[in-house]
Every structure is written in C-alpha cells, then in structure tokens.
Amino acid sequence: MLAPFGFFYLVFLIGPLLYLLVAGFFNTSLVKGGLGEWVGLENYRRAMSTEEFWTSLWHSMWFTVLTTVPLVLLALVLALLTDRFSQGRWFFRLAFFAPFVLPSSVISLMFMWIFADQIGLAQSWAKSLGSETPPSWLGDPDWAMLSIAAATVWWTIGFNFVIYLAALQEIPRDVHEAAALDGAGPWQRIRHVVVPMLGRATTLVTVLQLVASLKVFDQIYMMTGGGPDRATEPALLYVYNTGFTEGRVGYASTVSLVLFVVILLISLVWFALLRRTEKEG
Amino acid sequence: MRDRPPPPGTPPGPPPAAPRTAPTRRALLRAAGALGATAATGGLLTGCGTAIGQGFTGGAGPASKLDFWNPFTGGDGARMVEMERAYRERHPGIDLNATTFVWGDPYYTKLTLATLGDRPPQVAITHLSKIPTLAGAGLLREIGDDELAAQGMTADRFDERAWQKAHHDGALRAIPLDTHPFVLYVRTDIAKKAGLLGPGGALPDVDGPEEFLDALRAAKEVTGAWGCSIASTKDPSTCFRLFWSLYRQLGGQLVADEGQRVVIDMAAAEEAFAYVQRLTREKLVPTGVDSPGAITLLTSGRAGFLLDGVWQILAVQDAKVPFDMRPFPRIFREAAYACHADSHGLVLPKSPSEKAQRADTALEFVRSLLDASDAWAGGGHVPAWLPTQRSAAYRKLEPQSHYAAAADGAAYDPSAWYSGAGSSLHNRLGDVCASVLGGRTAPGRGAARMREELRELAATPSPL
Structure with missing residues (x-):
C-alpha cells in the first residue's frame, strides 16, 4: 500500500532534496547543462559573507515575529469570543475563516488596492483619523513590511481560529462548572482553566505558523517584489532572485539548504520548549 | 497549445459504430477498455508526432x-x-x-x-x-x-x-523585430492650457534641463497636482530607465568587459541623480506611484506628462484622452542623444x-x-524592419511615428550576464534610483551605492 506514495515521495521530495544538497557544492548554472564544476564550500562561504543573504534572512524572521504573535493571540481571542455564542456560531466561523480560502494572488491584488498611494482606502482612513500626510504603505521602507504583515494576518487568521475553536469545544462543560462552583470568575476560568487546556492546540498552531511565516514568498513577491530598496525581501525571494533571475542555481541551492536547516532548527527548538513547559505544567 | 488550428487536410474520422442493441453494462465496460487500449497504442505509434510524445522521445x-x-x-x-x-x-x-x-x-x-x-x-x-x-x-x-x-x-x-x-x-x-524606447507621453489638452504647444499644435520643446523643468511647472499649474508622473514603487526597471537615459546623455558607462569591470563615472552618476532629485524636490513628480498608478495620473489629468515605455500606449489610448508622444527629452548635451531602449x-x-x-x-x-x-x-x-519603418503607412501612424527617431538614440543595457530586461542590474540599480527619487538617498550617496552594487555584481561568479 505504501508503494505508490513511497514512489512519489522519493521522486518528488527526497530526490530533489538530495539534488539540492549536491548542487550546493557545485557552481550549477541555469543556462548550462549538468551540475557544473565542484566548488566545495565556496557557495557557503559566499553566502555567509554576503550582506543580502543575512538581511533577507532577517526579513523572514522579522515577518515571522510580526505575523506569528498576532496570528496566535488574536486567533485565540476571536475563538474565545465566538465560543461564547450558543447560536449563530457558524456565522463567525465562516466569517473569520473565509479569507483563508482566497488564493495569495487575490489577497495581494486586494491589498495592493487598499494600500495604494493617493487612491487607496488605507490612506484615506489614515487621513480621516487625522494624519495629514499618510505614509506610502507599500512604498515606504519603514512601513512596507508592516503593511504586508497586516494583510497576512487578515488573510490567514481563520486557520488558527478554527483550530482553537475546535479545541475549545473539546473542553467538557463540567470543567467550567467545577471551576465556577469553586468560585472562579470568567477571567480566572480563561486564564487558569481554558488556556492551559488548550496547550496542545497552541503547540500545533505556533509550530505550523512559524513554518508558514518563515517560508513567506507569494504575497511579498506580488505586493512589493521585495522592495522598496529590498526592505521586504525575504530569504525565499533571495533564493528566487539568485536562482531564477540570475541563473546561479548552485548558489541558490546552498541558500535554500541553509534556510531549510534554519526553519527546521527554529521549529524543533520551539517545539521542545513548548513540550517542556507543558510537562512542567 | 493555444491558437492551434486543426491540421489541414484531415477530414473528421468516421463516427464510432453504434451498438445495435441496448448495451449491457459489461459490454460497455469492455468497449471502453478496448477504446482505451487503442488510444494507448495509437498514442505510442504516433508518439513522435505529438508534443507529449516528443517530450519523452526527444524526436525531431x-x-x-x-x-x-x-x-x-x-x-x-x-x-x-x-x-x-x-x-x-x-x-x-x-x-x-x-x-x-x-x-x-x-x-x-x-x-x-x-x-x-x-x-x-x-x-x-x-x-x-x-x-x-x-x-x-x-x-x-x-x-x-x-x-x-x-x-x-x-x-x-x-x-x-x-x-x-x-x-x-x-x-x-x-x-x-522592434525597438521599444523610454519616451515622453504628453496630454495635449493640458499642454495647450499651459501654453506649451507651439503654432499648429506642435509638440512642446522640452529639451534642456531648465526647459524640461519649466514645462513640468507649467503643466503642474494646470493640473493642480503633478507635472509629470513616473512609476517608482515596485518598478525598479522604470527607475533604471530614467537614470540610464540621463546618464548616457552625460556619456557615462557602467561596466565593461562583459560586466567584469566597473567603469562607473561617479561625477556623471551624481549629476544624473541630482537632476532626478530636482524633479521630486519641487514636487513636480510624485514619489509613491506604481506603474498603473503613474498611467492613471496622466489619463485622469492629474499629471501633464508621463515618462514610460512605448508599450503603455495601449493603456493610455484606452482612456480616450487627447495625448501625444515624443522621444525622451534631451536633458544633457555632454554626449550624443540617448534614451533607454530594448528590442x-x-x-x-x-x-x-x-x-x-x-x-x-x-x-x-x-x-x-x-x-x-x-x-x-x-x-x-x-x-526594426526598415521597409515597414519607412513606409508611408507607418509615417501616418500617430502618435507612433512621432517618436520613431528615439530608436536612433537607443541606449541598450550594458552587456553583462546580470543585465537586460527584468535583470538583477535593473532591480538593484533601479532600487537605488527609486531611493534617490524618493529623497531617501542623496545624489552623491546614490552614486556610491550604485558603485557598490555594481562591484558586487561584477565580483559574482558568472553562471555562463
């Protein structure tokens, strides 16, 4: 039964990954056949000494911080609020989850209109709130990443929200009743009963969110192309630029592999930390 | 695979023989199986002829x-x-x-x-x-x-x-096949109100550094918003084209030896950048518009001019506003006329x-x-085909024929593995130019940043 799956896994995942690992030691080129010449650790040395590599990695991390925190906290708050409705819960579930169904190209186009200079909604809102010269949301290096992060939060919050809502519904009513009988107020119940019981959901949500945010590409590629002044260029876009625009496949392979290891390490460390606190709890 | 007409001379095949009696489920299944088998062998036999077959066999x-x-x-x-x-x-x-x-x-x-x-x-x-x-x-x-x-x-x-x-x-x-230069679009109605049109509705004379700025000032007075629009958000290529056109008119070169040697003329780069910044410091050109936005500013009458590639002519024509086009103005006279172009x-x-x-x-x-x-x-x-370019029909084509002369000043990208349409050269240098245009980088610093970017590109091992 495993054979068909194993075959595709080997051909489309393990195979390319091995090729990536090998190509990282060659000066493989997109415009030439074969692997090219062996360059040893040259690609790694070059990546480590290239400023753009580090800034793009930093942009990926910064984007992860900007999105993961609200995407977890806000999703939890929305789920807690929605859970209080006994009727019409389906409406909120649908409303918060709906944006998640949209393809990245659609939300990019929508937010490019919203964030547009002169004609965009975001600038006119800022003006009505009293800002005389609203920032160029996607055109100002200081604001572009924040704007993209805000769009991403709106777009993907539904997924975490649904997981939290499902976990909330798993908590038996008696636990709430027992806590209430013991004299715990609503806030205490959330703080000391509900949130600890959501531990496993939180682990799942944060790990998935970390991985998803660290490999951000689509919406940035479409909304700013990494600009202005490369202020929003994430690591994957750097891989794309060096690999496809410049045709330096060997070097791009090296960077992808480093990114792969970074994402793996961050996820593992985070996972281990959560596990330990859970056990201590 | 689109636009592929049926190969000529192949009449539609005979319709498949219809079963005379009502088919049983088993007969249907068997027929379907046979059909599939025929299709498979047929596909193999004629495999070299189909695109998919060729993909596998590499046949001619x-x-x-x-x-x-x-x-x-x-x-x-x-x-x-x-x-x-x-x-x-x-x-x-x-x-x-x-x-x-x-x-x-x-x-x-x-x-x-x-x-x-x-x-x-x-x-x-x-x-x-x-x-x-x-x-x-x-x-x-x-x-x-x-x-x-x-x-x-x-x-x-x-x-x-x-x-x-x-x-x-x-x-x-x-x-x-063609040359597509970076040109100047003019809203003729705005130019007329600004008193820029000569006798007979001829195009304004905007050559020279002060003359061009004067024209933009006059247009700005009419539009009440901007003189000229240029895309600078999410469009490094347009920014590069602007810089390159000005810089080439000053006689500057960027790289030599197929991109391995940096030969940037720092004084010329700084001068070109200083001019770019004059456009925005006086608020004659907006700093935060992308390519569709820049066109909209022209077509909605909030800018009298637009600097962009000739291929945007269709978007401007669609807006049904009076406009004309002419070659990128000759701002500097230090070298032969030049404007960015590709083909x-x-x-x-x-x-x-x-x-x-x-x-x-x-x-x-x-x-x-x-x-x-x-x-x-x-x-x-x-x-690029002269029998067409010199034909009477093309000469009558307006406004296309008005900027045909720009092809003579076509300044192509410098020759290097990292240059060309949509290349790293456009992205990196265009980013610097956008930063200068936006007032975030001073002209001298812009030239220095450009040199750093070029040195980095030149030192990168070529994939060739």
Whole structure:
C-alpha cells in the first residue's frame, strides 16, 4: 500500500532534496547543462559573507515575529469570543475563516488596492483619523513590511481560529462548572482553566505558523517584489532572485539548504520548549 | 497549445459504430477498455508526432511542425496572434504551434531549460538585452548571412542599432523585430492650457534641463497636482530607465568587459541623480506611484506628462484622452542623444539536429512576422524592419511615428550576464534610483551605492 506514495515521495521530495544538497557544492548554472564544476564550500562561504543573504534572512524572521504573535493571540481571542455564542456560531466561523480560502494572488491584488498611494482606502482612513500626510504603505521602507504583515494576518487568521475553536469545544462543560462552583470568575476560568487546556492546540498552531511565516514568498513577491530598496525581501525571494533571475542555481541551492536547516532548527527548538513547559505544567 | 488550428487536410474520422442493441453494462465496460487500449497504442505509434510524445522521445517531429514561443499577453499578445494568423493563411502546409508564457523569469527559464533539454521551439522571442546571456551560454544558433538573404533579409533592411545589438561575438544571434524606447507621453489638452504647444499644435520643446523643468511647472499649474508622473514603487526597471537615459546623455558607462569591470563615472552618476532629485524636490513628480498608478495620473489629468515605455500606449489610448508622444527629452548635451531602449528579437534556439532545427522554415516564418510588423507597430514598438519603418503607412501612424527617431538614440543595457530586461542590474540599480527619487538617498550617496552594487555584481561568479 505504501508503494505508490513511497514512489512519489522519493521522486518528488527526497530526490530533489538530495539534488539540492549536491548542487550546493557545485557552481550549477541555469543556462548550462549538468551540475557544473565542484566548488566545495565556496557557495557557503559566499553566502555567509554576503550582506543580502543575512538581511533577507532577517526579513523572514522579522515577518515571522510580526505575523506569528498576532496570528496566535488574536486567533485565540476571536475563538474565545465566538465560543461564547450558543447560536449563530457558524456565522463567525465562516466569517473569520473565509479569507483563508482566497488564493495569495487575490489577497495581494486586494491589498495592493487598499494600500495604494493617493487612491487607496488605507490612506484615506489614515487621513480621516487625522494624519495629514499618510505614509506610502507599500512604498515606504519603514512601513512596507508592516503593511504586508497586516494583510497576512487578515488573510490567514481563520486557520488558527478554527483550530482553537475546535479545541475549545473539546473542553467538557463540567470543567467550567467545577471551576465556577469553586468560585472562579470568567477571567480566572480563561486564564487558569481554558488556556492551559488548550496547550496542545497552541503547540500545533505556533509550530505550523512559524513554518508558514518563515517560508513567506507569494504575497511579498506580488505586493512589493521585495522592495522598496529590498526592505521586504525575504530569504525565499533571495533564493528566487539568485536562482531564477540570475541563473546561479548552485548558489541558490546552498541558500535554500541553509534556510531549510534554519526553519527546521527554529521549529524543533520551539517545539521542545513548548513540550517542556507543558510537562512542567 | 493555444491558437492551434486543426491540421489541414484531415477530414473528421468516421463516427464510432453504434451498438445495435441496448448495451449491457459489461459490454460497455469492455468497449471502453478496448477504446482505451487503442488510444494507448495509437498514442505510442504516433508518439513522435505529438508534443507529449516528443517530450519523452526527444524526436525531431514532423517537418511541417513549427513551434514558436513568445511572452506576449494583453494588447501585444492579440497583435502577435493576428500576425501568426497571417502566416498560417499563407502557409497552410505548416502546423504553426504558438505558445505564450508569462513574461520575465518564467519565460526565460522555460526557454533556457527547454533548449538545454534538447526540446527547444524552432523560433522564440527574446529581448536583445538578453543576448549576452543566452548566446554566451551557447543556447542560440548562429544565423548565417546566406540563409538570411535567401529569405530576403539583409543588414541594410534593419534598424542599425537593433541590428548591432543582435550580434554576439561577431555573429548574428537574433533577428530584430522592434525597438521599444523610454519616451515622453504628453496630454495635449493640458499642454495647450499651459501654453506649451507651439503654432499648429506642435509638440512642446522640452529639451534642456531648465526647459524640461519649466514645462513640468507649467503643466503642474494646470493640473493642480503633478507635472509629470513616473512609476517608482515596485518598478525598479522604470527607475533604471530614467537614470540610464540621463546618464548616457552625460556619456557615462557602467561596466565593461562583459560586466567584469566597473567603469562607473561617479561625477556623471551624481549629476544624473541630482537632476532626478530636482524633479521630486519641487514636487513636480510624485514619489509613491506604481506603474498603473503613474498611467492613471496622466489619463485622469492629474499629471501633464508621463515618462514610460512605448508599450503603455495601449493603456493610455484606452482612456480616450487627447495625448501625444515624443522621444525622451534631451536633458544633457555632454554626449550624443540617448534614451533607454530594448528590442524584441527572434532567435533560433539550438536544436539537437538540423532536422529538428528546421532553420529554413523558421526563417521564412520570421520574415512573415517582419512583413506584418505594421500591425506590431500599432502596439507602440518602433519596427526594426526598415521597409515597414519607412513606409508611408507607418509615417501616418500617430502618435507612433512621432517618436520613431528615439530608436536612433537607443541606449541598450550594458552587456553583462546580470543585465537586460527584468535583470538583477535593473532591480538593484533601479532600487537605488527609486531611493534617490524618493529623497531617501542623496545624489552623491546614490552614486556610491550604485558603485557598490555594481562591484558586487561584477565580483559574482558568472553562471555562463
């Protein structure tokens, strides 16, 4: 039964990954056949000494911080609020989850209109709130990443929200009743009963969110192309630029592999930390 | 796979024999199985003839099949389909299979990989600024004078600059189709109100650094918003084109030796940047608009001028406002007139065999496209084929013929593996220029940043 799956896994995942690992030691080129010449650790040395590599990695991390925190906290708050409705819960579930169904190209186009200079909604809102010269949301290096992060939060919050809502519904009513009988107020119940019981959901949500945010590409590629002044260029876009625009496949392979290891390490460390606190709890 | 007519001379096959009695489920299943088997063997037998079959076997395919790849969508795409139709009508024996891909990296990676994998199309479109990379990697077949002359194509019938740019290492690698310069769009109604139009409604004289600024000031007074719009958000290429046009008019060069040596003229770069910053400091040009936004500012009357590529003519025409076009103004006189330009050319990607290359058929097709380039000119591109460029019909084409002279000052990208349409050179240097335009970087610092970027690119190992 495993054979068909194993075959595709080997051909489309393990195979390319091995090729990536090998190509990282060659000066493989997109415009030439074969692997090219062996360059040893040259690609790694070059990546480590290239400023753009580090800034793009930093942009990926910064984007992860900007999105993961609200995407977890806000999703939890929305789920807690929605859970209080006994009727019409389906409406909120649908409303918060709906944006998640949209393809990245659609939300990019929508937010490019919203964030547009002169004609965009975001600038006119800022003006009505009293800002005389609203920032160029996607055109100002200081604001572009924040704007993209805000769009991403709106777009993907539904997924975490649904997981939290499902976990909330798993908590038996008696636990709430027992806590209430013991004299715990609503806030205490959330703080000391509900949130600890959501531990496993939180682990799942944060790990998935970390991985998803660290490999951000689509919406940035479409909304700013990494600009202005490369202020929003994430690591994957750097891989794309060096690999496809410049045709330096060997070097791009090296960077992808480093990114792969970074994402793996961050996820593992985070996972281990959560596990330990859970056990201590 | 689109636009593929049924191969001529193949009548529809006989309809499948209908079962006389009501079919049982088992009979139906058996019939379906047999049908599938026939289709499979049939597919194998004729496998070399189909695109999928060729993909697997790498066969040359029938001599009557001609694959043509291009990156044209929108108005250009529609025109290209029209030109292909003209070819099909005249050559019913050739099965022209035209395929359109998304412009930019998606197109060039596919063209490159298909050629490396011995499955290239017989003819493909490329930007001439990409010739150093494609020809340098050995992906393009040289085109000989004799075979070209056999189709009536000779050097003297092509625009000289485009013809030069189509060469690499002394050999012709592409047949130029057009030149598309960076030009100035003018709202004639605004220019008139601003008192910029000369007698007879002639175009304003905006050459010279002060003269151009004066014209923008006058236009700004009429529009109440901006003098001229230029895309600077998410459009590094446009910013690069602006810088390069000014910088070349000052006689500057960026790199030499196929991009291995940086020869930037710091004083000229700083001067060009200083001028760029004058445009925005006086708020004659907006700093935060993207490409569609820049066009909208012109068409909605909030800017009197627009600096952009000729291919935007369709978008401006669609707005149904009075406008005209002219070459990028001559701001500086330190060197010969220059404006950024690129060209589309037709290349013959290297095939594994002469049988698969089908150079004669391919060149015949190229000639047919050139003959139809009056249709192409409608999309804004200046035809490189002189019989069209010098025709009375083109001279009457307005406003297209008004900027044809810009092709004589065509300043192509410097020759390097990292330059050309949508390249790292455009992205990196365009970013610097956008930063200067936006007032975030001083002119001197901009020139220094540009030198740093170029040094980094020049020191990067070439993928060629």
